[in-house]
Amino acid sequence: MKVLFLSENYYNDEYANITGSIYQSYLIAKFLSQKGFKIMYVSLSKIPRSFKENDNFEVYLIKEKNNVFLSFFEVLKFIRNLEFDLVYTRGRSYLLFIAFLTKKPYIFNSNAQEGLRKFKHISKLFYSKRNFFKKILLFIPFLILDFLVQIGIKNSHLIIVQNEFQRNEAKKIWKRDAIIIPNLQFRVKNYPKKSEKIVIWIGQITKWKNPQLFIEIAQKLKKYKFLMIGYGDLNLIEGYEKIENLKFLGKLKNEEINKILEKSWIILNTSEGESEGIPNVIIQAMMRGNVPICLNDDFSILEKYKIGFKVKNLNEMIEKIILLFENENLFFDYSKRAFEFSNNYFDYERNGNLYYQYFLEIFSKNS
Template sequence: MIKYNILFILVPSFNPNDGGVQMTTFKLASQFSKLGHNVTVFSFSNIGNLNHESFKVIWASKEKGSNNPQNIRDLDKYIDDIRPNVVVNQMPYEWVVSEFLLRKKYELDFFLLACLRNTLFSVRLNIDEYILNTIPKGIGLLFQNFFGRTLFQIIHKFRHAKDLRMILNVYDRFIMFGPQNLDEIRYFIGDFKNEKLEYIPNSIPSILQEIPSKEKVVLYLGRVTRTQKKVELLLPLWKKLMDRIPDWEFWIVGEGDERSEIEFIIQDENIARVRIWGKQDPYMFYEKASFFIMTSSFEGFPNTLIEAQSRGVVPVVMNTYPLLEWLIKDNHNAILIEPYDLDQMANEIFNLILDQERFARIQKNALLNARRFDIDTVGQMWIKLFDKHFKN
């Protein structure tokens, strides 16, 4: 077995509890270390980083992340010290980092990998929110129509195409989640060198062998925000369900800027049987819940969806982004809902409660589907990629 010296590069601080990219990095770093490889994580954030006992965590010395030349010099020094033969940049859109890595690659000849960590269609699928969040309010109103949205998409497509061409030129491989991402790249840049792409999904740390005893709980677990997560749909959904399933509860697990608003609405409208837990260890909730709902307008790779399946929870998910139909199969191991159709979502949950035989079949298949994303399986996909490169 070849022993690899692997360096992960992050822009935000390395704290697995702060986001999907950080958690994905943590799981991979832990797995590679477990397999006997040397692993280092470098963060461009000079605050908020957590050390780990099985691999090394180092970080930049100054503020302003990759925009501070001293932090680039810090990375340069660390690379000289640790001499990696594999470098994985988790956020390759930072041009200054990619340009530095390209120069450094010629010096040390490491295997240089970039990772996609969100859908490339995040703007296309959520254009009104992007206009609202990126354009000053007065000017943004001019884009809230067909012609304005079209212009915004043209500008975004031009900029994103430039970034993607840079990534495909600089990096040895571009790691994507699944085949649907290929259609996304083609939308932006048309033809390209297909051999540059590899499909490796995110992973989950463990999968139960048997489905645990479930409670009468519908679960939402994620950031409590309108942007992307669409949590403004949660209470309207529950109001369509709660009188039809009077012995069930709705649990909301997570933190975000909409939590206080949701709590106010619950109290003001006297909405029954809703519990808000804040940010918690998710697995204790997966093991108890019967249903997991997702209302997001888009996702990259929804870790929570597969984590829920790994505990025998039945996902009921808005079909809002292309990767979903590769991750899960409608009416086999999950239920896909037309975007933002709360009546359909409520009816599907209610009908599955009534049809326990169908519910149990989907539940069993959900557990089986999660095994595709076991950390041992996904870790071996990475190692095979490394081996292929170095043995050629």
């Protein structure tokens, strides 16, 4: 079977802005190529080129344009020359409408808690801090984008979600029975030695990731060590260098992050609102025995399986950090449960095979 992957960026593109969703698309494509599927992975890049990841995995990076609508036509024009049986796209973008236009069976994979909501772009525009005139200017383009996305979701042949919350959203909003397939990650064989009490934050430094909260917590808990890993708008964490117990490490390779996670105890997720799915960094951290403390969201798993905490504000986050550091027995109970649960629930082979089965099912039903 020939599968077309449509993605806004490619994981191994050094010029790309890499997110957890991009990484997941790459892992799924890689797994399916190893199972014998022919993968055509089409994405955007500052430097257009094509190459092979392996004999079954071809990558086409086409020239990124200055706006969404120009990119839309560029992708549409390019894929007309490709022959494929099935289309996969992850996250809500104009690529969903392109999948619809191919007239081939296609799979939509939600990547966020609010990924299935209607008029998401308009809603975000309305509540954004842009000035009034800019909102007026952007209203029509955002409205068009929302309509295109919604046509794509409505007509998809299968909706895949990350958790129970998203499945309920699919049923409530779209009257669709979505399939839950958790994210993929490579197993960690042995529970690591926890040598040092460290609180860690990993992510893109953007407003909605709320990194300032991590800075505030480090200032208030001077007796503990805090590490921050990421890249983006450093103005949002201005003054971090004055905090003695906080070290900012910048952008690191995945292997370097994993080594740090083997030592650290707690990972904080400070993102505002129920906007993320299950962040890859949270999964990576749990697979190495870190206990997540997350603002406003537990991704339908943390409290249910007693592997982490959902909190409402800064004070509650501080209370949980102190609780885990001062009560080591409690920490290791949560840590070892998080390790066991995540290495089973997010296993690369297990979840990759679920994708394989559903891709075959959709293909056979529509061929």
